[in-house]
Amino acid sequence: MLRFLLAVAGCFLLSDGMAQSSLLKIKFYCQATEGSANAVLHDLATYSKINIEYAPSSLDSTLIISLPAGETSLGAALNRTLAGQKVSIIERNNKIIIVAAGSPLEAAExxxxxxxxxxxxxxxxxxxxxxxxxxxxxxxxxxxxxxxxxxxxxxxxxxxxxxxxxxxxxxxxxxxxxxxxxxxxxxxxxxxxKVEAGNMLKRDAGIKLDRYQSGIYSNMLGGTDPVRAVYLLPGNMESQESGGKLLVRGGDPGESLFLLDGNQVFNPAHLLGEVSILANTSIKSVQQYKNDFPARLSGGISSVTEINTKDGNMERWSGEGEAGINSLSFTLEGPLKKNRTAIMLSSRQSLGDVANHDLLAYDAAFSDTHIKATHIFNRNNKLQLSAYVGTDRLHLSQDNPEYLQKWNNRLFTVNWNHISGTRSFVNTTLNVSNYDNYIGLMYNVPDEYNKGAVFNNYSSGTRYEAKTQVELTISPHLQSRFGGRFEHNNIHSYNTLITYYFVEDLDSFSSGKRTLGFSDIMVYYENEIRIGANFLIRPGVHFNACNYDNYSYHAWQPRFFSSYRINESQQINLSYTQIGQLLHLVTSPYPGMNREVWIPGSKLLKPEESKMLNIGYQYKSRSKLHLTTDIYYKETNNVTGFTQTSNILFNNDSIEKKIMTGKASGYGAELMVEKKYNKWKTIFSYTLSWSWRQFDSIYNGSKQPYRYDRRHNLNLLIQYQPIKKLELSVLWHFNTGDWITLPSSVSFNPDITTPTNTPFRGPETNRLNCNASYYFDTGKIRHRVTTGIHAVNQSAMKYSTEIITAENKSYDITTSPNQLFKYSWYLTYNISF
Structure with missing residues (x-):
């Protein structure tokens, strides 16, 4: 009998305990409520019909609690209401009792x-x-x-x-x-x-652009060009001579890396930099890093620009087409199998030499094609295949018949996205990138000679890469990123043929071609740590090792970034970066000569190593004023350049002996202001900078301004929308001149060298562009008509070098502002569906 009574009592106690433990799991519909903890607890008791007892003195009544409307459990609602309060929750006698405690309430599951x-x-x-x-x-x-x-x-x-x-x-x-x-x-x-993010705490100092920012920059063909818009950012400049490359914070063009879906592009532009390599219709986002380099990045010590393209529409077929005076382009995307497999095809073609001849003062032709296929295996796995081919041919056939350049890029990428768990994401990539570059320079010969000499230079390279990146979100306050890469490069530096004509058949350069092959590995690790709501730090480390021609190199490169939000409108950030570059782009010291040689680091030419400190400030108000400013200081070792007396137009197997290494330093301040009104938008960017180079064999080892040292660089963009569908814009560029150096002459004999003339500061240059865009809809089709004038003010922004021979076959060199991009008018029509 006693055992029976004990069993009955146990069952009763157990059922009572189960009933009590289930109080916190009771579901009820909670009305939206906001107020102090006391007020919210009163509402919860009413909505859930459960008794909730507490002592008001045990709660912090100054906190304002907000609960959304909807079905929830009592435990979840109480945990949100009492989060951070020094209390505990007790269930007893079918009611909830809240009592004081020595530590904050433990968070809900x-x-x-x-x-x-x-x-x-x-x-x-x-x-x-x-x-x-x-x-x-x-x-x-x-x-x-x-x-x-x-x-x-x-x-x-x-x-x-x-x-x-x-x-x-x-x-x-x-x-x-x-x-x-x-x-x-x-x-x-x-x-x-459009929706813009508020003053979010910065996770990095990268600057983001995207294709939805229409009209921010129209290139000389009339197309919206978000890649080209990076030139509007402070610290970014364009080389004035015919190379037209991106210069960042006083660095040379080879120190800025362009990645297309993670794959390196060696020649990242059309028309000498005036048009980006990819049509806007296939671009999803553009991000540039120059103030701060996350641990995963390497290969460009001045900047890394990441261009990400669209995956393709998984649900319906859509597209865009654009026709202009100088080019045609289209993008088509859609599902091969709905919600499973999609394809995106984008192509662009110039209209040929005849159309460009009158407008651009030289014959120009370019084309590019980009195709991307995406397949979703399941919710956790996605595979992407993409290929890109771009070609250019430029022939100065009017004022400067002595210059011909051809180049192309070919890229192929395999990309696999994998969600390996609720908190982890893995991206694995296989890349192949190839380039060819041909430059022909014809000498102007006096009347007593009946033939001219042409220096034909050809180079190429192929890059193979395999890499993986892992993102692990450990908690809302901690995220880890780590990964690695293996890379192999085959570089064919310039082969030179001296003839009486341009040699455009690249197979003619196959004999005697020297291959510079090298491999490198990279691993990295970084943590993103949030300390409260307003402070973030991101320490990381990058390790790089390479091997070339019996030369081994390795380096540990620390990276650090931090940001602090002062209030809803202001925040500051600080970054320190050590970054290396294994591949040198040795650039001609003389303007107008697009003489560039890619060479891997070696015993004689060690890899470049840079250290940079950057301090930034951001102000972003509700009145649509956005201001950013940065100050920086950077030092770089093992920068390269041709020796002062080398013949830069001729190349042979001893190219390394013509190159010297030295030190570089740079510092400056950058400002960007963006202000929006009802119908007006203004973007102003200004850069004040100094860039120095120091070589033991030049000017007795003293520090001198670098070729791309410009004291002032300014951009001003004004946009106006007089009516809903019409946008007008004016864009003005201004910069002070380069530090120009010229050789006194260049000999026909590659073994004969000559001294350099005294350098001087080049002239100031500026350019004014005007643009108008009107759009309208017919059903589901959007139409856009764009017209404008490129280089309204006729100021020379580009120049080239002229080489004239004498009887002794020495070639005198002069520089004049031959404006390659003169006043030109464009008209384009765009349709999207």
Whole structure:
């Protein structure tokens, strides 16, 4: 009998305990409520119909609590209401008792919400989109592939999802387990509907541009060009001579790296830099790093620009086409199998020499084709294949008949995205990149000679790469990134043929071609640590090792970035970077001679190593004023250049003996201001900078201004929208002159060298561009007509060098501002569907 009574009592106690333990799991519909903890607890007791007892003195009544409307559990609601309070929750006699405690309430069980942020009706991943939990302010950002992972307590949550160029959206979710959820945003078609991120705490100092910022820059063909828009950023300049390359913070063109979907592009422009390598219709985002270099980056000690292209529309066929006076382009994308396999094809073609002849003062032709296929195996695995081919041919056939240049790029990429868990994302890539570069320089011969000499120079290279990157979101306050890379390069430095004509058949250079092959490996690791809501640090390390011609090199490169948000409008950031570059681009010291040689680091020419300190400040107000400023100082060892007396127009196997190494330093201040009014938008950027080089064999080893040393560089863009569908813009560039050095002459004999003339400061240059764009819709088709004038003011922005021979076959050299891009008018028509 006693055993029976004990069993009955035990069952009763057990059932009572189960009933009590289930109070926190009771589901109820919570009305939206906001107020002090006391007020919210009173509302929760009413909505859940559960008795909640507490002593008001045990709660901090100054905190304002906000709960969204929707079904939730009592435990989840209490945990959110009492988060951070020094209390504990007790269940007794079918009621909840809240008592004082010595430590804050333990957080509720947390789950992970993860997946991709995508564009509605296409499933296009959106990079750098923000996801914010509205009540707690917990924030995360999607990576470059659109993947996000955010850890939240169990219960009901309202998430605000936003992305530049899309409409912001609130997503409500009840989280009771880890969940894979793709978040979709609808595109914002009208400029005034665009959403911009607020003063988010900076995770890095990279500057982001995207194709949705229409009209920010129109190139000389009339097309919107977000890649070309990087020239508007402070610290970025364009070389004035005919090379037309990107110069960043006083560095040479070879110190700026361009990546197309993670694959290096050796010649990243058309028309000597005036047109980017890819049509705007296939570009998804552009990001440039120059103030700060995350640990994964290497290969460009001045800047790294990442161009990311669209995956292809997974749900329907769409496209864009553009026709202009000088070029035609189109992009077509759509599903081969809906929501599973998509393809994107983009192509652009100049209209030939005849169309360009009158407008550009020389014969020019270019083309590019980009194709990308994406296949989704399942929610956790996606494969992408992409290929790119771009070609250029430039022949100065009017004022300067002595110059011919041809170059091309060929790229192939295999990319695999893998979600390996709720908190981890892995991207693995195989890359092949190839380039060819031909330059022919014809000498002007006096009347007593009936033939001219042509220096025909040809170089090429192929790069093979395999790399993997891992992102691990450990908690809302800690994210780790690590990975590695193996790379092999085969570089064919210039072969030179001296003839009486241009040799455009590249097979003619096959004999005697020397291959410079080298391999390198890289590993990196970094942590992103959030300390509270307003402070972030990102320490990291990058390790690089290479081997070339019995020469081995390795280096540990520390990286550090931190940002602190002062208030809702202001924040500051600090970064320190050590970065190396294994491949030298040795550049002619003389303007107008596009004489560049790629050479790997060796015993004689050690890899470049740079150290940089950057301090930045940002102000972003609700009145649509955005101001950023940076000051920097950088030092670089093992910079290269041709020796003072070398014959730069001739190349042989002893090319390394013609190259010297030295030191470089640079410092400056950068300012960018963006102000928006109702119908007006103004962007102003200014750079004050100094760039120095020091070589033992030049000027007795004293420090001298570098070839691209410019004291002042200024850009001013003004946009006006008089009516809803019309945009007008004016863009003005101004910069002080380069530090120009000329050889006194160049001999026909490659073994004869000559001294250099005294350097001098070149003239100031400026350029004014005007643009007008009008769009209208007919059903689901959007039309855009763009017209404008390139180089209104006729100021010479480009110049070339002229070489004249004498009887002794020495070649006198002069420089004159031969304006390669004169006043030109453009008209384009764009259609998207």
């Amino acid at each position: 947390k789950y992970v919400l993860y997946g991709f942020v995508q564009l509605e009706n296409s499933l296009e991943p959106l990079p750098f989109a923000s996801i914010r939990e509205t009540s707690t302010g917990t924030l995360c950002q999607s990576n470059v592939f659109g993947f996000y992972s955010i850890s939240l307590p169990s219960g009901k949550h309202a998430l605000q999802v936003s992305f530049t160029g899309s409409s912001s959206r609130i997503v409500t979710i009840d989280l009771d387990k880890n969940r894979n959820l793709n978040l979709a945003l609808s595109p914002a078609m009208l400029p005034e509907a």
